Amino acid sequence: MSTKVVKFGGSSLADASHFKQVADIIKADPARRFVVPSAPGKRFPADEKVTDMLYRIYEMIRNRESSSAVDDYYRKIVDRYMSIIEGLGLQFDISGELNYIKTCLYSASGRDYAASRGEYLNGLILAKYLGFDFIDAEYVIFFKDNGTFDEEKTQEILGQELKIHKNAVIPGFYGVMPNGTIKTFSRGGSDITGSIVARAAGAALYENWTDVSGFMMADPRIVHDKTPIKTITYRELRELSYMGATVLHEESIFPVRNAGIPINIRNTNMPDDPGTMIVAQADSYDSKHIITGVAGKKGFSVINIEKDMMNSEVGFTRRLLDVLEDNDMSFEHLPSGIDTISIILSTAALHEKREKLLSAIERRVKPDSISTEDGLALVAVVGRGMVKAKGTAARVFDALARAGVNIRMLDQGSSELNIIIGIEEHDFEPAMKAIYDEFVN
Numbered sequence: 139m140s141t142k143v144v145k146f147g148g149s150s151l152a153d154a155s156h157f158k159q160v161a162d163i164i165k166a167d168p169a170r171r172f173v174v175p176s177a178p179g180k181r182f183p184a185d186e187k188v189t190d191m192l193y194r195i196y197e198m199i200r201n202r203e204s205s206s207a208v209d210d211y212y213r214k215i216v217d218r219y220m221s222i223i224e225g226l227g228l229q230f231d232i233s234g235e236l237n238y239i240k241t242c243l244y245s246a247s248g249r250d251y252a253a254s255r256g257e258y259l260n261g262l263i264l265a266k267y268l269g270f271d272f273i274d275a276e277y278v279i280f281f282k283d284n285g286t287f288d289e290e291k292t293q294e295i296l297g298q299e300l301k302i303h304k305n306a307v308i309p310g311f312y313g314v315m316p317n318g319t320i321k322t323f324s325r326g327g328s329d330i331t332g333s334i335v336a337r338a339a340g341a342a343l344y345e346n347w348t349d350v351s352g353f354m355m356a357d358p359r360i361v362h363d364k365t366p367i368k369t370i371t372y373r374e375l376r377e378l379s380y381m382g383a384t385v386l387h388e389e390s391i392f393p394v395r396n397a398g399i400p401i402n403i404r405n406t407n408m409p410d411d412p413g414t415m416i417v418a419q420a421d422s423y424d425s426k427h428i429i430t431g432v433a434g435k436k437g438f439s440v441i442n443i444e445k446d447m448m449n450s451e452v453g454f455t456r457r458l459l460d461v462l463e464d465n466d467m468s469f470e471h472l473p474s475g476i477d478t479i480s481i482i483l484s485t486a487a488l489h490e491k492r493e494k495l496l497s498a499i500e501r502r503v504k505p506d507s508i509s510t511e512d513g514l515a516l517v518a519v520v521g522r523g524m525v526k527a528k529g530t531a532a533r534v535f536d537a538l539a540r541a542g543v544n545i546r547m548l549d550q551g552s553s554e555l556n557i558i559i560g561i562e563e564h565d566f567e568p569a570m571k572a573i574y575d576e577f578v579n
């Protein structure tokens with residue numbers, strides 16, 4: 139039987155009724171052998187995520203707030219778990235665990251340890267409820283001394299461990315450092331754990347269950363999009379998530395991508411929806427829409443550099459990029475003309491280094507002129523179908539012209555997987571809508 143690894147996000151495990159839905163989903167398919175839970179998320183908009191509560195209690199203890207204040211707040215966390223256990227009708231006493239965790243919080247076990255307990259406790263409860271084994275991530279997910287994920291060691295030890303369990307729950311988000319302390323991935327990191335477990339289990343599929351029916355073709359806050367993407371390649375996904383389309387943690391695609399395991403984004407509240415399938419290669423594309431999606435971000439600046447005969451000056455770009463490197467800065471795009479080159483980078487990154495950077499560029503490449511402009515937004519139109527369908531760029535430009543949007547910068551990757559357009563920030567929403575309407579509506 140082929141194995142599926144299923145990861146459930148915090149909103150899918152926020153309370154007992156969600157736990158029940160999750161159990162139904164897992165039990166509906168015996169291939170769903172390994173389960174990776176997040177910590178309980180928000181039950182209603184003003185609610186607190188357990189992970190946020192744990193960060194907060196860590197700060198309270200560090201700031202030496204009174205023990206009664208800490209106790210009161212800790213009780214709220216305890217109550218979240220107790221109401222899940224009671225709501226499930228489970229006979230499960232976790233008071234010993236909760237007391238031990240509190241003692242550890244007082245004994246400098248660290249911020250990551252505090253945060254990780256959200257997943258740990260949720261994993262214990264879920265394993266008990268499902269009747270699955272519990273594998274503590276502390277013993278199977280490893281980090282290196284420099285804090286990066288230790289892929290080799292994890293693959294070996296986790297792979298061996300999974301072989302001896304028919305079914306198991308492995309809490310997401312954390313692992314262990316070589317010195318034995320707990321370390322977490324960055325926020326939303328249970329997605330990464332799910333991917334790592336899928337790889338180590340040699341799974342046929344990694345199902346990532348959340349509260350939306352997949353990736354939407356555009357940000358629903360801007361275009362009221364109701365069209366989930368059926369199939370998207372890892373490369374397209376990278377482009378869209380880099381531009382701000384978030385459903386899945388960016389780093390979670392690497393372990394499964396390398397192993398050729400597809401990811402299926404699914405909706406816990408609508409389990410019959412097929413969701414979005416993320417695959418390594420797709421031969422076909424959605425011929426109705428041509429594009430796979432459109433995403434974008436505000437907050438970019440451009441450094442414009444002009445110099446006569448730049449095109450024949452050997453080493454010009456290298457010297458320019460050296461300046462960025464010396465200042466520890468990365469850039470997003472580098473569109474160039476014959477005697478001009480522009481560096482597009484995040485305004486936040488440029489902010490404190492602006493003067494220093496500009497004078498270093500002056501000294502190093504002696505331009506005829508140099509200027510900066512802020513307030514740029516980037517929009518990426520992404521789609522593997524663009525390479526085959528003629529006239530896609532024309533349709534994008536036409537739609538933008540009709541919406542009165544002025545294009546400031548253009549960049550079409552050589553893969554023809556995307557067209558990146560730089561526009562003014564105030565044009566961002568109209569531009570997104572115009573492109574969406576052109577291709578989807």
Ligand code: ASP
Nearest residue numbers: 176177189325326327328
């Ligand atoms: N609970 C962690 C967070 O809120 C990790 C996760 O949910 O993936 O970031």
